Amino acid sequence: MKSIYLLGECMIELMNSSSDTMKQSFAGDVYNSAVYMKRCFPETHVGLVSAVGADTLSDKMRQRFASEDINTDLVFTHQQKVPGIYLIETDETGERSFTYWRSDSAAKKVMQFVDAEVTEQLAGCDMLFFSGISLAVIDEESRPAFWQKVTQLKQAGVKIVFDPNYRARLWKNEQQAQQQFNKAFELSDIALPGVDDFVSLYQIDSSDGVQAFCESFDIAEVIIKNGPASVISVCDGQSQQHVITPVENVVDTTSAGDAFNGVYLGARLNGDSISQAISKASKAAGIVIQHPGAIAPKQAINATLI
Ligand code: ADP
Numbered sequence: 001m002k003s004i005y006l007l008g009e010c011m012i013e014l015m016n017s018s019s020d021t022m023k024q025s026f027a028g029d030v031y032n033s034a035v036y037m038k039r040c041f042p043e044t045h046v047g048l049v050s051a052v053g054a055d056t057l058s059d060k061m062r063q064r065f066a067s068e069d070i071n072t073d074l075v076f077t078h079q080q081k082v083p084g085i086y087l088i089e090t091d092e093t094g095e096r097s098f099t100y101w102r103s104d105s106a107a108k109k110v111m112q113f114v115d116a117e118v119t120e121q122l123a124g125c126d127m128l129f130f131s132g133i134s135l136a137v138i139d140e141e142s143r144p145a146f147w148q149k150v151t152q153l154k155q156a157g158v159k160i161v162f163d164p165n166y167r168a169r170l171w172k173n174e175q176q177a178q179q180q181f182n183k184a185f186e187l188s189d190i191a192l193p194g195v196d197d198f199v200s201l202y203q204i205d206s207s208d209g210v211q212a213f214c215e216s217f218d219i220a221e222v223i224i225k226n227g228p229a230s231v232i233s234v235c236d237g238q239s240q241q242h243v244i245t246p247v248e249n250v251v252d253t254t255s256a257g258d259a260f261n262g263v264y265l266g267a268r269l270n271g272d273s274i275s276q277a278i279s280k281a282s283k284a285a286g287i288v289i290q291h292p293g294a295i296a297p298k299q300a301i302n303a304t305l306i
Contacts, residue, residue: 001125004185011026051110052084114145162190189220207229
């Protein structure tokens with residue numbers, strides 16, 4: 001059985017449902033990817049590496065992971081911390097805004113739990129995925145340990161996968177983000193950048209520009225997402241453009257990139273070619289954006305649909 005672990009943070013999501021009620025759910029980039037990967041590739045072992053608290057909402061979060069058949073062996077419990085939380089508000093014009101309370105979350109402490117035994121368990125998997133959000137969330141003082149473990153896992157033959165997913169507000173400054181991203185690109189076997197990430201951090205606003213940037217690193221497989229415009233793959237020096245069928249009825253683009261990543265990696269793990277994997281991933285992302293919120297209903301997206 002193919003096996004992947006995704007390292008990062010899942011948060012409690014609150015969304016206005018009427019003037020005095022809120023709908024509560026769970027979301028976070030790597031968790032969203034894990035959900036879509038497992039739904040579309042149920043034979044794959046999909047596990048999260050994260051930390052939650054000992055509170056009741058953390059218990060519910062764990063139950064949600066389990067209800068999606070996501071492995072929780074490496075979801076640790078921090079006795080003093082609780083999960084991060086965010087609120088989505090929609091104004092009269094439909095414009096959404098997000099407020100986060102995540103600066104002291106349990107997930108920031110995940111590296112405290114990644115000891116030699118856990119590293120050995122991770123060394124047995126096929127892929128390790130993390131994003132720029134995962135990097136920003138990990139406590140600053142734990143970052144050297146994180147890079148040491150990632151290097152060790154790469155040497156053990158685990159494929160390292162990175163999506164920059166740049167969120168300016170999570171970083172002290174651009175230099176810090178760039179320095180961490182450089183390390184990630186240096187170690188990546190697969191990179192899944194979006195053009196959007198590069199606009200604000202590197203002032204690069206085209207897929208050609210992103211491709212040129214990635215070519216300065218030794219990354220075997222680069223998949224560049226550019227919304228409905230196209231997807232570009234660059235593998236062994238060969239670049240190819242893949243056409244996306246634009247969706248007419250876009251409801252909410254939240255987690256389009258996450259769904260794409262999850263299904264792409266699931267397909268690659270299970271032997272699909274790059275073109276087949278991109279076709280399945282963009283189909284899945286196209287379904288997700290026709291539903292509100294990060295996680296579309298199970299019946300809307302599963303293995304039979306992609
Ligand atoms: P991110 O969410 O990482 O910024 P994108 O906006 O590029 O990523 O979207 C990820 C993927 O979602 C795209 O590669 C594409 O497959 C799909 N997608 C996004 N917007 C649309 C759209 N309007 N129509 C069809 N597919 C879309």
